[in-house]
Amino acid sequence: MKLMLNMTINNEKISVEIEPDSRLLDVLRDDLGLLGTKEGCGVGECGACTVIIDGKTANSCVTLAASMEGCDIKTIEYLSKNGKLHPMQKSFIDNSALQCGFCTPGFVLSGVNLLERNPNPTEEEIKEGISGNICRCTGYEQIVKAVEDVRDEKYIKDGACDE
Ligand code: FES
Ligand code: FES
Numbered sequence: 001m002k003l004m005l006n007m008t009i010n011n012e013k014i015s016v017e018i019e020p021d022s023r024l025l026d027v028l029r030d031d032l033g034l035l036g037t038k039e040g041c042g043v044g045e046c047g048a049c050t051v052i053i054d055g056k057t058a059n060s061c062v063t064l065a066a067s068m069e070g071c072d073i074k075t076i077e078y079l080s081k082n083g084k085l086h087p088m089q090k091s092f093i094d095n096s097a098l099q100c101g102f103c104t105p106g107f108v109l110s111g112v113n114l115l116e117r118n119p120n121p122t123e124e125e126i127k128e129g130i131s132g133n134i135c136r137c138t139g140y141e142q143i144v145k146a147v148e149d150v151r152d153e154k155y156i157k158d159g160a161c162d163e
Helices: 024-031 087-094 104-117 123-129 141-151
Strands: 003-009 012-018 050-053 056-059 072-074
Touching (some): 087 141, 104 141
Parallel strands (some): 003 072
């Protein structure tokens, strides 16, 4: 028997029929077509499937979709507006903080969420903020630098992003 799930995804209220045992990751990707959320390990260890649920990062591969009734969920698709990248996305590109890019949506969302909670994190706090995300390609140095540049408002000062 299917369940009807009501939640807010990227500021849009949606209702979707799900299997009672569906993972949030599968509902996002398979039912809603939000393919920016990736599946890496599938067991809550790599952070590729990171989303923001009610203001906190979570691994959607180990989140039961049925438990999301009434929740506010943001995915990587939330960040760019009218084709314009979010400063965190631009900073990852400018700092060469990605190679294959599979882990990148998760890191970007963790960085954005960290700065929303703590606008002026230290380097150690940034490392802690992205500690739930694993990258198999890059060193982590450029990823930390990308978050630091957004923290330091480089994109606002440079006029690279007017949002
Ligand atoms: S795919 Fe969810 S934590 Fe790895
Ligand atoms: S850029 Fe390939 S896993 Fe991170």
